[in-house]
Amino acid sequence: MSGRSVDEHLAAVTPAKRRRDAETLLAMMARVTGEEPTMWATIVAFGSYHYRYASGREGDAPAAGFAPRKAATTIYLADGVDTYAAELARLGPHSTGVGCLYIKDLEAVDLDVLEQIVAASYARVTEGTFGERARDGGADA
Incomplete structure (x- = not known):
C-alpha cells in the first residue's frame, strides 16, 4: 500500500492524455469491481486476492488495477493476457506482457471490450480458488 x-x-500523472485515461479507468474499474480504489505502490488497485506459489510463498495482490505510466497505461490482468486472446483481437491498438495490457490511448480502443476483459479477470481472480491455482504450475500458471 x-x-x-x-x-x-492521479493529479500528478503526465502527460494530460494519460491522466484523462486514468480518470476513465478509475470510473470503469470502480463500477465493474464494486471496489473502492486504493494505492499499491504506483498501482491504482481494486480489491485483492491471495496467491500461493508451489514453493509455499504466498501473499496478496490487486484483483484489478492499472498504472498510468508516461509511455502507456498498464492494465494488470492477474489471470494472464492469453486468457483474453479473442477479446484482445477486437480491442484496438495495444501491446501485452504476460499479465499486463499496455494502452497508449484509451480513446483508440473499444471500451466495451476492455470493460468485458476487466470484469472477467476480476471475477476469475476473486472466485476463491484462483489464488491457489495461479502461479503454482496449475492450469492457470
Whole structure:
C-alpha cells in the first residue's frame, strides 16, 4: 500500500492524455469491481486476492488495477493476457506482457471490450480458488 491517495497520485500523472485515461479507468474499474480504489505502490488497485506459489510463498495482490505510466497505461490482468486472446483481437491498438495490457490511448480502443476483459479477470481472480491455482504450475500458471 502507498501513503499517497488515489486522487493525489492521479493529479500528478503526465502527460494530460494519460491522466484523462486514468480518470476513465478509475470510473470503469470502480463500477465493474464494486471496489473502492486504493494505492499499491504506483498501482491504482481494486480489491485483492491471495496467491500461493508451489514453493509455499504466498501473499496478496490487486484483483484489478492499472498504472498510468508516461509511455502507456498498464492494465494488470492477474489471470494472464492469453486468457483474453479473442477479446484482445477486437480491442484496438495495444501491446501485452504476460499479465499486463499496455494502452497508449484509451480513446483508440473499444471500451466495451476492455470493460468485458476487466470484469472477467476480476471475477476469475476473486472466485476463491484462483489464488491457489495461479502461479503454482496449475492450469492457470
